[in-house]
Amino acid sequence: MAPKMCALCGTSRAFIVRPKNQQKLCKECFTTAFETEIHNTIIANSLFVPGERVAIGASGGKDSTVLASVLKTLNERYSYRLNLVLLSIDEGIKGYRDDSLETVKRNAVQYQMPLEIVGYDKLYGWTMDQVVDQIGKKGNCTYCGVFRRQALDRGAAGLGIRHVVTGHNADDIAETVMMNLLRGDLPRLARATSIVTASPASDIKRSKPLKYAYEKEIVLYAHHKRLDYFTTECIYSPEAFRGSARTLIKSLERIRPSAILDVVRSGEDMARLVPDEVSGGARPNKDILVVEGEAEIGGGCGSANGRSSGGEMADMEKQLLDIEHAQGNEIDIALRGQKHDRNCRNTNRMPKKLHKQQMGKCKRCGYLSSQDICKACMLLEGLNKNKPKQQIEVSVEEADSPTLTRRMEGLKVIPVHQT
Amino acid sequence: MDTDSKSAQGLPIVVEFSGGLELLFSNQRKHKLSLPSRDGKGHATNMAYLVRYLCDNLMSDARQDMFVVDDTVRPGVLVLINDADWELEGEHQYELKKNDNVLFVSTLHGG
Ligand SMILES: [Zn+2]
Ligand SMILES: [Zn+2]
Numbered sequence: 001m002a003p004k005m006c007a008l009c010g011t012s013r014a015f016i017v018r019p020k021n022q023q024k025l026c027k028e029c030f031t032t033a034f035e036t037e038i039h040n041t042i043i044a045n046s047l048f049v050p051g052e053r054v055a056i057g058a059s060g061g062k063d064s065t066v067l068a069s070v071l072k073t074l075n076e077r078y079s080y081r082l083n084l085v086l087l088s089i090d091e092g093i094k095g096y097r098d099d100s101l102e103t104v105k106r107n108a109v110q111y112q113m114p115l116e117i118v119g120y121d122k123l124y125g126w127t128m129d130q131v132v133d134q135i136g137k138k139g140n141c142t143y144c145g146v147f148r149r150q151a152l153d154r155g156a157a158g159l160g161i162r163h164v165v166t167g168h169n170a171d172d173i174a175e176t177v178m179m180n181l182l183r184g185d186l187p188r189l190a191r192a193t194s195i196v197t198a199s200p201a202s203d204i205k206r207s208k209p210l211k212y213a214y215e216k217e218i219v220l221y222a223h224h225k226r227l228d229y230f231t232t233e234c235i236y237s238p239e240a241f242r243g244s245a246r247t248l249i250k251s252l253e254r255i256r257p258s259a260i261l262d263v264v265r266s267g268e269d270m271a272r273l274v275p276d277e278v279s280g281g282a283r284p285n286k287d288i289l290v291v292e293g294e295a296e297i298g299g300g301c302g303s304a305n306g307r308s309s310g311g312e313m314a315d316m317e318k319q320l321l322d323i324e325h326a327q328g329n330e331i332d333i334a335l336r337g338q339k340h341d342r343n344c345r346n347t348n349r350m351p352k353k354l355h356k357q358q359m360g361k362c363k364r365c366g367y368l369s370s371q372d373i374c375k376a377c378m379l380l381e382g383l384n385k386n387k388p389k390q391q392i393e394v395s396v397e398e399a400d401s402p403t404l405t406r407r408m409e410g411l412k413v414i415p416v417h418q419t
Numbered sequence: 420m421d422t423d424s425k426s427a428q429g430l431p432i433v434v435e436f437s438g439g440l441e442l443l444f445s446n447q448r449k450h451k452l453s454l455p456s457r458d459g460k461g462h463a464t465n466m467a468y469l470v471r472y473l474c475d476n477l478m479s480d481a482r483q484d485m486f487v488v489d490d491t492v493r494p495g496v497l498v499l500i501n502d503a504d505w506e507l508e509g510e511h512q513y514e515l516k517k518n519d520n521v522l523f524v525s526t527l528h529g530g
Contacts, residue, residue, distance in 0.1 A: 003507075062438075219526050220504075250494035250527070
């Protein structure tokens with residue numbers, strides 16, 4: 001069988017079949033096309049401003065490694081003038097992060113970017129291993145996810161950086177759209193699709209430059225560019241609903257590769273149809289959805305993009321959800337994307353102004369929050385209450401539970417930054 | 420194309436696993452194999468044969484469904500034959516050649 005030639009240059013042998021359009025490309029043309037499309041996403045959504053300091057949420061996994069590599073390339077090629085920093089979270093899972101942190105350290109050298117590693121123990125007084133000792137192996141991804149979200153924000157804030165980019169890809173978004181469709185959660189479905197979320201609660205902007213990039217292409221990009229990444233799965237993550245949604249998405253891709261981007265776009269279209277009352281309470285400005293940050297997309301701990309959500313923690317999740325719906329302490333700037341806007345009606349729908357929330361500080365940790373107690377502290381409270389043995393007894397506040405034991409560090413949870 | 424004399428010899432190939440799949444294969448990324456160059460029915464050894472062979476002979480983990488579903492490579496696992504997407508090579512029908520490199524990459528694990 002004669003080798004097929006590249007559809008773009010016609011001179012080199014094709015190695016890649018692009019899932020979105022079945023185009024057959026050589027390695028070089030694929031690399032260029034992949035990078036250029038991410039550049040187009042960045043420009044179309046005005047993700048960056050010149051001179052901005054940006055923290056890349058780096059797990060050492062494929063998505064964040066590709067994100068770092070591509071951003072470095074584009075930053076130089078198109079003179080974004082970004083100041084890029086790698087930001088890694090150490091959840092404190094023995095052995096689990098060792099290799100991936102080593103990978104991130106190598107990446108820092110390879111990409112000549114400064115690296116900051118933030119640990120759960122320092123931030124929360126609990127490592128994930130200790131959390132698991134306490135609550136068991138099931139459902140702890142909820143903790144990991146909530147802690148992680150804040151950890152990235154806190155880590156960034158500690159560095160004086162107000163923009164965090166994460167490696168969420170099209171498959172992640174499609175998976176989340178599907179999950180929320182299957183559980184009838186239209187508000188979440190709507191929020192999951194936005195490429196930028198700004199959060200007054202943390203003062204940190206989050207964005208997803210790889211939103212339209214197929215996971216398959218991310219893996220191929222990493223492979224053909226010989227990027228140094230680490231594969232791992234959170235050993236604590238149970239394959240639950242998200243896992244099934246993921247399998248469904250991959251199975252659809254097998255039959256119709258364009259399905260992934262189609263689901264992402266359907267999600268965006270549906271998001272536009274969700275009325276304010278549904279999407280998180282009545283809002284004065286129709287263009288703004290109020291959300292709780294990244295909770296929508298892969299809240300687990302397998303990576304920057306968690307792959308699971310613990311079934312056992314459904315109650316806790318629901319509780320958290322209710323709080324979000326009631327108080328909604330973050331704002332989603334629903335930036336409208338690009339080409340899929342067939343009827344152009346909404347193409348340039350930008351929020352006129354951000355809805356101002358009355359911001360306060362978490363009474364426990366001092367972290368900016370519109371709620372009395374921030375999510376992380378809510379979880380920590382539960383953990384600390386049930387901590388059965390060892391640790392220093394401090395028993396404060398909760399005078400009515402005399403047996404309560406707490407870890408000193410657990411109490412002191414972090415007023416690190418964000419004053 | 421293959422002659423009978425050739426079929427008597429083994430067919431040396433290299434199989435690699437990554438993206439978490441190596442965990443199913445003794446946690447080893449690279450495996451040098453020697454396959455028979457014809458299957459039991461006298462057909463040239465192809466990818467379908469290799470996939471079955473890997474499940475029957477090389478997999479050290481019971482979780483076969485992490486690799487194969489419905490007799491084919493599980494959706495979400497990429498297959499590269501000498502660095503080229505196996506879609507370009509005829510997938511299961513691709514007839515393996517001496518010293519071919521076949522890479523299986525899972526995209527299902529943490530990113
Ligand atoms: Zn080409
Ligand atoms: Zn707090």
